[in-house]
Amino acid sequence: MAKVVKKRDKDKALRTTSVVSMAGNAVLAAAKLWVGAVAGSMAVLADGVDSMADVIISLIMVVASVIVARPPSRRFPFGLDKVENVATLVLSLIIFYAGGRMLASSVGIIVSGQERALPGMVALWVTAGSIAGKLLLAWYQFRVGRRVESSLIVANARNMQGDVIISGGVLVGLFFTYVLRLPVLDAVVGCAVGLFIIKTAIEIFLDSTLELVDGVKDGEVYRKIFDAVARVPEAHHPHHVRARLIGGAWMIDLDIELDGGLSVDRAHEIAERVEENIRSEVERVYDIEVHIEPLGFRHKREPFGVTPAMLDRSGGEA
Numbered sequence: 001m002a003k004v005v006k007k008r009d010k011d012k013a014l015r016t017t018s019v020v021s022m023a024g025n026a027v028l029a030a031a032k033l034w035v036g037a038v039a040g041s042m043a044v045l046a047d048g049v050d051s052m053a054d055v056i057i058s059l060i061m062v063v064a065s066v067i068v069a070r071p072p073s074r075r076f077p078f079g080l081d082k083v084e085n086v087a088t089l090v091l092s093l094i095i096f097y098a099g100g101r102m103l104a105s106s107v108g109i110i111v112s113g114q115e116r117a118l119p120g121m122v123a124l125w126v127t128a129g130s131i132a133g134k135l136l137l138a139w140y141q142f143r144v145g146r147r148v149e150s151s152l153i154v155a156n157a158r159n160m161q162g163d164v165i166i167s168g169g170v171l172v173g174l175f176f177t178y179v180l181r182l183p184v185l186d187a188v189v190g191c192a193v194g195l196f197i198i199k200t201a202i203e204i205f206l207d208s209t210l211e212l213v214d215g216v217k218d219g220e221v222y223r224k225i226f227d228a229v230a231r232v233p234e235a236h237h238p239h240h241v242r243a244r245l246i247g248g249a250w251m252i253d254l255d256i257e258l259d260g261g262l263s264v265d266r267a268h269e270i271a272e273r274v275e276e277n278i279r280s281e282v283e284r285v286y287d288i289e290v291h292i293e294p295l296g297f298r299h300k301r302e303p304f305g306v307t308p309a310m311l312d313r314s315g316g317e318a
C-alpha cells in the first residue's frame with residue numbers, strides 16, 4: 001500500500017514541477033532570445049536556445065507524467081514507469097541538437113572573421129536576471145525530485161544547474177567583451193556554451209539508457225542480495241541473480257539451491273524467507289522471483305546473472 005501512495009506522490013510532483021519549470025523557463029527563454037537578437041550577442045542567444053530546449057523538455061515531462069500514472073495492464077504488465085526513461089532519452093537528444101546548433105553558428109562567426117559591433121548592455125542585465133531565476137527553479141526541482149526519488153525531475157534540476165553555470169559564463173564573457181572591447185569574445189563564449197550543452201546532453205543520455213537496458217551503476221544491490229541469502233542457512237549457492245530498476249524500484253530474479261529431499265511446503269517456506277530478507281536489505285523492491293533447484297544442480301549453460309564470485313573479482317563494480 002505504501003508504494004501506491006508513493007507513486008501517486010511522484011506522479012503529482014512530476015506534474016507540478018513540470019508546470020512551474022515550464023512557465024519559468026518560457027519567460028527566461030523569451031527574454032534571452034529577444035535580447036540576444038536585439039543586442040546582437042551570440043552568447044545570450046545561445047543561453048536563450050538552451051532555455052528554449054528546457055521549455056520543450058518540460059512539455060515532454062508533462063506528457064510523460066500522464067502516461068506513467070496509468071496502472072499496469074494486459075499489454076503493459078510492468079506498468080509504464082519506463083516511459084519516464086524514454087522521455088529522458090528524447091530530452092537528451094533535443095539538448096544535444098540545441099548545443100550542436102549553437103556551437104556551429106558560433107564557430108561560423110569566429111571563422112568568418114567579420115567585423116561585429118559590441119553587444120548592447122541590456123545583454124548583461126537579462127543574463128543576471130536569468131541566473132537568479134534558474135537558481136530558484138533548480139533548487140525547487142532538486143528538493144522535490146529527491147523527496148519523490150524521480151530520475152526525470154532530478155535530471156531536469158541538474159540541467160538547470162548547468163544553465164546557471166552557462167549564464168554565469170555568459171556574464172563573465174560579456175564583462176570582458178565590454179572591458180576589452182572585443183566582440184569576437186562573445187562568439188567564443190557562445191562556443192563554450194554550445195559545448196557545455198552537448199556535455200549535459202551526453203550525461204543525461206547515459207543515465208536514461210542505463211536504466212532502459214537494465215544496467216546498474218554499482219554492485220551494491222547484489223552485495224545486499226547475497227548478504228540476505230547468506231542469512232538463510234538452508235539456501236545455498238545463489239546464482240543467476242539479476243536486479244533491474246522499474247520506476248526506481250528493484251525487480252529481482254535469482255536461483256537458489258536447496259536439499260533435494262525437502263517437501264514443496266518447506267522449500268516454499270525457505271524461498272519466502274529469502275524474499276523477506278532481501279526486502280529488509282534492499283530499499284524499494286518492485287518484486288522478487290526465487291527459482292529453486294536441488295543442491296548440486298548444474299545448468300547446461302550459464303548465460304546471464306551475477307554470482308558472488310563475480311562481485312569479488314570486480315570489487316563490487318558491475
Ligand SMILES: [Zn+2]
Pocket residue numbers: 239240255256293299
Ligand atoms: Zn540455477
